[in-house]
Amino acid sequence: MEKNLGVLISVILPVYNCEHYINDSIYSILNQSFKKFELIVIDDCSTDNTVNIINQINDKRIKLVKKSKNTGYTNSLNLGIELAEGKYLARMDGDDICVNNRLEIQFNYLQNNEDVAVCGSWIKFIGTEIIHKYPVNYDEVKVRLLFGSALAHPSVMIRKSFLIDNDLNYNTFYEPAEDYELWTKIIQNGKIVNIPEVLLLYRVLSTSVSNSRTIEQEKNSNQIRLNYARWIFSDFEIDESIHFKFLQPNLIENNFEFENVLMWANNLINVNNKHGYLNNDYFLKYINLRKKQIIKYQLSKSKSIYLFFNQLGEIVNLNNFSVKELMKIFFNLLISRKNNFQ
Numbered sequence: 001m002e003k004n005l006g007v008l009i010s011v012i013l014p015v016y017n018c019e020h021y022i023n024d025s026i027y028s029i030l031n032q033s034f035k036k037f038e039l040i041v042i043d044d045c046s047t048d049n050t051v052n053i054i055n056q057i058n059d060k061r062i063k064l065v066k067k068s069k070n071t072g073y074t075n076s077l078n079l080g081i082e083l084a085e086g087k088y089l090a091r092m093d094g095d096d097i098c099v100n101n102r103l104e105i106q107f108n109y110l111q112n113n114e115d116v117a118v119c120g121s122w123i124k125f126i127g128t129e130i131i132h133k134y135p136v137n138y139d140e141v142k143v144r145l146l147f148g149s150a151l152a153h154p155s156v157m158i159r160k161s162f163l164i165d166n167d168l169n170y171n172t173f174y175e176p177a178e179d180y181e182l183w184t185k186i187i188q189n190g191k192i193v194n195i196p197e198v199l200l201l202y203r204v205l206s207t208s209v210s211n212s213r214t215i216e217q218e219k220n221s222n223q224i225r226l227n228y229a230r231w232i233f234s235d236f237e238i239d240e241s242i243h244f245k246f247l248q249p250n251l252i253e254n255n256f257e258f259e260n261v262l263m264w265a266n267n268l269i270n271v272n273n274k275h276g277y278l279n280n281d282y283f284l285k286y287i288n289l290r291k292k293q294i295i296k297y298q299l300s301k302s303k304s305i306y307l308f309f310n311q312l313g314e315i316v317n318l319n320n321f322s323v324k325e326l327m328k329i330f331f332n333l334l335i336s337r338k339n340n341f342q
Contacts, residue, residue, distance in 0.1 A: 009037040009103055009157070010084030011092055014076035018094030019049040021203065023057070025094050030059055034103035037090070038063055040080045045070040050094070074175040081169055084160060093154040095203040097126070102199040106157040109195060117162040117190030118183070120151035121199035132202075134194040139279035141192045143286050145228055147247065148221060149180040151192065155200040162190050176213045177220040184228040222247070232278065236271045239264065246290065249297040258298045265291050 011029055029039050042065045043051055109119050124131045135144045144150035166189055174181040229238050242264045245251045252258050272283050
């Protein structure tokens, strides 16, 4: 196939059984204000009417690739990267919708910020007024990745040359958290940001990966979090067991572990203060948020308000909590335990 020199952006759209939404999704790309793009649609052996619907759309910018066998979402993404002719790679899913100037906004941003490897955006959930505002600047994204993905995958645009220069692509081993793993690799040598605008309308379905493969996704995400923490805190030994409980308060089994987890959080703060691995303001923001989540969870299991706050006061400085926050913790306990405490 002859290379199209007019292509600046390659939109990568993997599909599998998307017949109900694929038409709207594709047209939200074709109707973009930015015109110099190709749309690479990779079908993973759909068994519904998806391919027929795509074939009925007459637009030479569409390149439909029909895989001979079903090899999975991550494989489709890497195939799209391999086939892409554009300077930038834009991601898209078959059930989402782009606002009509999405490509233009992200293209201009990357053109004007050559140190940025990836830019995502805020998203709005289809059928609601809910907007998910991802962290905007690089320093906050770098901190947020310690706890989970900091981007909406189908909203991103990636500088293709950065992937090539750093020998990066999606790792099938970490599917269905392959995007999170890629961000933690990219940010080790490049910048990731989010544009503070809604550029994607996001659809949540019962068949979405986040719903259908939750356990597998969380298991892989935990390993990614651990690997990333070990990279961030390069001169500090990460205790795997405690760190997982710090990330997932529901894993804390007793008061001893509760104390150790809060002490672990304080250790991370001290280490970062000493070595400056991360922006301290953002790091404290997320660490303190997680500490409050840990305390709230432990409080919901406590049988005695007095004993809990007595124990808590021995572990953390209660002066770090406002009266409003302490009252909120108190009333959450009353509600969660329905007054069944001693």
